[in-house]
Amino acid sequence: MSNLQVVPSDHVTDSELFRQLDPQRIPVHIAMIMDGNGRWAELRGLPRISGHREGLSALREVLDTCHQLGVRIVTIYAFSSENWNRPPHEIELLMNLLEEYLQRERSHFLEHRIRFFPIGQLEKLPASVSTLVHEVAEETRHFTERTLTVALSYGGRAEILDAIQRLAYDVESGTLRPSQIDESLFTRYLATDGLPDPDLLIRTSGETRISNFLLWQIAYTELYFTKTLWPDFRRQELMRAILDYQRRERRFGRVSHSLSRQSPS
Numbered sequence: 001m002s003n004l005q006v007v008p009s010d011h012v013t014d015s016e017l018f019r020q021l022d023p024q025r026i027p028v029h030i031a032m033i034m035d036g037n038g039r040w041a042e043l044r045g046l047p048r049i050s051g052h053r054e055g056l057s058a059l060r061e062v063l064d065t066c067h068q069l070g071v072r073i074v075t076i077y078a079f080s081s082e083n084w085n086r087p088p089h090e091i092e093l094l095m096n097l098l099e100e101y102l103q104r105e106r107s108h109f110l111e112h113r114i115r116f117f118p119i120g121q122l123e124k125l126p127a128s129v130s131t132l133v134h135e136v137a138e139e140t141r142h143f144t145e146r147t148l149t150v151a152l153s154y155g156g157r158a159e160i161l162d163a164i165q166r167l168a169y170d171v172e173s174g175t176l177r178p179s180q181i182d183e184s185l186f187t188r189y190l191a192t193d194g195l196p197d198p199d200l201l202i203r204t205s206g207e208t209r210i211s212n213f214l215l216w217q218i219a220y221t222e223l224y225f226t227k228t229l230w231p232d233f234r235r236q237e238l239m240r241a242i243l244d245y246q247r248r249e250r251r252f253g254r255v256s257h258s259l260s261r262q263s264p265s
């Protein structure tokens with residue numbers, strides 16, 4: 001599978017990779033499925049939570065690199081609706097980690113003018129976590145240059161169903177006619193309203209699934225799968241993913257740019 005290959009040779013330096021990037025074609029929006037924390041820890045004989053902790057350190061490095069490269073929006077799958085089926089002890093540790101992360105990053109978001117934008121069924125989070133999530137979202141909501149969307153207790157199908165339900169209520173109450181429903185209106189009912197669709201979706205750890213993430217939004221997103229476990233997905237790995245993305249031609253269902261230039265008008 002071509003997407004599993006590492007783009008250039010493994011022995012290039014950071015600055016060489018940086019030089020290879022085309023600054024004109026940096027993705028605006030990158031979505032990430034940060035998979036493999038548990039396996040990273042198990043491979044080292046450590047408890048799974050150590051993998052999640054190391055995963056947070058990778059996240060910080062990846063977000064800093066995104067900032068440096070000019071990626072404006074990053075959306076991360078921090079906790080899926082299905083993750084509630086994990087052992088209660090692991091859920092509790094993940095929630096504690098999320099709380100710790102937000103306490104720590106709060107000032108970083110303010111200082112770097114990053115909008116923290118949570119999506120998902122936030123009402124299912126423990127009260128202390130949900131209060132903090134709402135507070136940080138509120139105090140950063142006016143920032144427009146950079147957004148960190150964090151999917152928490154999130155599922156793509158649930159998001160679509162929720163949108164359909166709210167559309168149906170609007171039709172029932174007479175504020176909307178069924179004939180007005182088109183793609184652009186539907187998008188406004190999704191949790192990601194206001195964000196452009198991701199240009200690139202990265203999933204680590206060798207799994208090649210979407211796992212109910214941003215189902216509507218990734219219709220034309222470029223997918224990048226790597227065997228690297230999330231805690232090892234650092235600055236260089238991100239640059240390789242972007243380089244791979246830049247080699248692709250995005251056609252959005254149209255014919256190739258070069259072919260269309262050759263064809264008679």
Ligand code: FPP
Nearest residue numbers: 034035036037038039052055078097098101
């Ligand atoms: C998958 O690893 C990752 C998660 C379930 C959540 C990702 C969480 C973090 C990076 C840390 C917490 C995030 C925040 C924002 C606090 P896995 O446990 O499924 O790994 P495995 O497939 O190897 O078991």
